[in-house]
Amino acid sequence: MEAYNRPGAREAIFAQLVDAGRTEQVTARLTDAIILGVLAPDERLPSESDLARRFGVALITVREGLSVLRDAGLVETRRGRGGGSFVMKADAPHSTLVQARLHGLAQVDLSDMAVYFATVVEGCAQRAALRASEPDSDRLDLWLRGADFASVAGARTNAGGFYLELAVLSQSARLVRELIRLQAEFGPLLLLGMTDARTRRSLLESNHAIADAVRTNDDAAARQFATEQVRILAEWLLNAKARIERGGAWDA
Amino acid sequence: MPEMPEISQLPDVAITNCAAAVGAFFAGAFTELDGWRQALSNGDTEVRPAELDARVEALVRPALNDASPLFVGAGFIAAPGYVRGRDIHFAWWLGPQAGNSLLGSSSTATRLDLATRAYTDYVRDFRTLEWYQVPQSTNQTHVTGPYVDHLCTCEYIFTLTMPVRIGTDTPMLGVVGADVSVRRLESMVLPLFLAADQPLALVNAVDRVVISTEPTVQVGQLTAHSGNFMACSGLPFRVLVSPDSLPRF
Structure with missing residues (x-):
């Protein structure tokens, strides 16, 4: 499908993971995308079951990963119709997290x-x-x-x-x-x-x-x-x- | 300017067979699409999303779950106004996927989820995309590709589309479509290409190579062919005889 605005670059955030330390990988992939601005504030993530399928991991692994992100203040879960996991608005850009990420590499x-x-x-x-x-x-x-x-x-x-x-x-x-x-x-x-x-x-x-x-x-x-x-x-x-x-x- | 003769010598039976086999391959696929088209043009000019989805799924799911499916994806893309309350409506299913790098694995056909923002950006302009725009403006079936489908399968595919209308002068309700892998076409027709005495290449409307028995002319590249060829009737494909590679390759 010839495009205009091909989605793959961003969809790659959710591409399949390799075997080792899968919860950590879920967390790392999404954290990078959020703190480095590829996923925008207020953006809804795919559903938990969709994420599990796309990452190629168990549902529980996705839930663990999302829970880490919630604790870090990077996503919030909204209930009800139109609910799901949403990227949190940051007061400041995630400078401290970017700093930690770059220091860690x-x-x-x-x-x-x-x-x-x-x-x-x-x-x-x-x-x-x-x-x-x-x-x-x-x-x-x-x-x-x-x-x-x-x-x-x-x-x-x-x-x-x-x-x-x-x-x-x-x-x-x-x-x-x-x-x-x-x-x-x-x-x-x-x-x-x-x-x-x-x-x-x-x-x-x-x-x-x-x-x-x-x-x-x-x-x-x-x-x-x-x-x-x-x-x-x-x-x-x-x-x-x-x-x-x-x-x-x-x-x- | 006079039209170039389709072939300047007596057509070689082997080459005729190749063009005919390619034609038969796509004709078979379009026959299936035509069945879906008829089932979907049942007189309603507006439809509820859930009702349309159920009807499309019932049509395409058996084809996708086939033991050796011809299609890697199939469905219906609605024209604006057809689906109540929706400007854009994709009812599209993907066949079983083994280790799809974007969408993971699944043992059965799955619905393409367009909910994430990136896909929304992509489909916003779907009316300008070849697989939608050409059948709409020509009211004919169309084959787009080959191209790498980065959206669903990450495979080298063709997209076949066919307009759905109720009558001849009514607005288009949408297009039925199906994706076919180049690999699948190759497996069906390559033996015939190999049976010819000369090297042959199947190319599309921009002379991009789809199948080749000339190793210097490879799948995916463009050719600069000025020699003999045979057109595949009703399709944007030709079988080139002794194809030339572009000088830069």
Whole structure:
């Protein structure tokens, strides 16, 4: 289904989990998505049974995970018609939690994740440029023109959405699945830089450059712009980590 | 400009067989859709959501739960105004899934849940999407794809759609549709492609490769073919004879 606003990037939050420590994984996946802004305040999460099916875990595991999130003040459960688990409004952005999350991750792992993420995105961009038809390029341009990169929330959603557009244009089901999985694992962190207006502008410029390269079937250029884009995001993230470790704030 | 002849030499029987097999594959699928179309165009111009869902489910569930299902997903997408109180209504079911990376596993057909906000964003503009817009404007069946379905199955698929109307001059009530995997088509017709003396490739309307017996011309890529071909009657597909890869591949 050719789109406009492909949902997969965000839906990846709920993609299947691996075996070990499943409650912790449920908690980590949803916590990242909430504190890093991929799930918005007041947004309703899928139902418990739907989450269980999509994560591939038992219902009790989802309930345990949600209970941890409730205790942390990240979600609330509303009863009755139209009820369910909702993302809590934060008074301040979840700065303390972001700080703790970044502190808890080793620099070496952040760098490694960025390398892997870049490799997949580069491959998507290159293949998209090789394989996009003219109508595909038209749709990509239309998508990009309609996508909000000015607001923080819009940029977070649409940055991931653009990667998914490229993956779909690669015509590779495996690349799409792997990108969705990677975005679930690493997307919210990597896109932390979207809080910064200058980074949002540079990302949008880069996306236009990639879309132009896709239109002209210039696979080398598409790849190069993707490399640079992920490098900028990774550098922003590593800078934020360094600021925290020096005792400052991640978004200073 | 004169039309290019469909094939400049006497058509090779093997190639004719390939085009015919592709045609028969899709004709079989559309026959099933046509049964659903007839069942759903029963005279009402407005319907309650629950009633429509029950009717669609009763039609598609047996097909999806088949031991060797032709379809990986199927259902009905309503036109605005048809379902009481709804601008957008998807009655869509997915076949049994083994380890679907987005939606988990299930041993039976499950309803596609569009409740989360991301899907809502996606379907808001469904009227502009090819699988809806083309049958609406042409009043004909349509095959979209192949494409990677990131929404449901994460598979390389075609989406088949057919308009549902009560009479000829009435507004469309919606489209019945079904998703078919490229893998399934391949399993049905590849032996025939391999039986030809020359390498062949099946391509869609933008010359994207669906099936190929020429290893330099791979599934998913575009071709730049100027040689002989045979069209698959009534479908946006052609069988290319000795297909050329684009120079850049």
